[in-house]
Amino acid sequence: MIATAVLVPVVVAAVVLANVLGGPGDATDPDHAGHGPAAVDGSTPAEREDLPVLPVDVPAMTPEAEASCPALMGSLPFELAGETSRRVQSDTPNAYAWGDPPIVLVCGVDRPAGYVVGVSAMQINGVQWYVDTSDPGSTVWTTVDRPVYVEITLPAEVDSAPVTALTPEIAAALPYREPQPGP
Template identity: 60%
Template sequence: MISLAVLVPLVAALLVLVNVVGDDPEPAADSPVADVSGETPAPRGDLPPVDVDTPDVTPEADLACPALMGQLPLELAGETSRMVRSDTLFAYAWGDPAVVLVCGVAPPAGFVLGSSPIEINGVQWFVDTADPETVVWTTVDRLVPVQMSVPASTDSALVTAASTIIATAIPYTEPAPGPLPAPTN
């Protein structure tokens, strides 16, 4: 005799199987059908490649940057990634006009005593607005600095979105501003 403890799961499994497989290969006329006629986001490569100058790779960058680069998404803050031409694998870009990320740059020269970094999603950034065409954001609290060059006509949404990824991928280090520059006469 079959026990009730065995019979109940067997009946439940049989009911699930009948509902999943069914005996009608055609969906009912009133069954909802997914609409697949919409446009898909542009795949990486539809935008022209971006030429990116990158610094020589340091041993620290060679250790830290692959973790970040492996986590960067094909779409960030609604912008599609695009191909990059550079001397290292530590450069990435999104959107048009391009927002460019480079991992393993030199610390920003303008980050001196008295500078106030901007903190976004747990990452401290030094923001250089000296170039009227491009705003350069550089991390000052990571084992290796990460730089994002953002066209002045673009907002900082990609920096905000990338901050979360950078915070988890590259270890924190205490920010160390350089000394104030000597006064010139």
């Protein structure tokens, strides 16, 4: 019992010293990177930008949106394309935004006007999108192959990088569904 009381503090001290002084598994050792303790850079975590609450119009909650959207909304990143998330005001919890001018995602929107199955969609990482460029101030991307439509509105000066970055979350949270013809 005395040996255990002496041995445990010695082992703990050896582990602490190995982590402080480095050695095999040290994150700075390129042959063992990723196997040691995480590097700390001293920076503070990002905070929400000090932007006003953004009012976002959302359609009424449907049973499909109520069943599908929570999984997506819970997986969205705090930062997107270098922009920090911002608070939104909407009638449902299915809206999220980043930056100023805002990038806005709304889950459970209506089928996009102008969408024709098999003709007017583009695919990014396995998700099909209908892209509406009719407004000179913004580009609206809408998924067309998920159980609910998800819309991402980008300022006109922003390229498709935010859409590409969000595609894995959308694909993981919302299963594929054959695009539906109709109004």
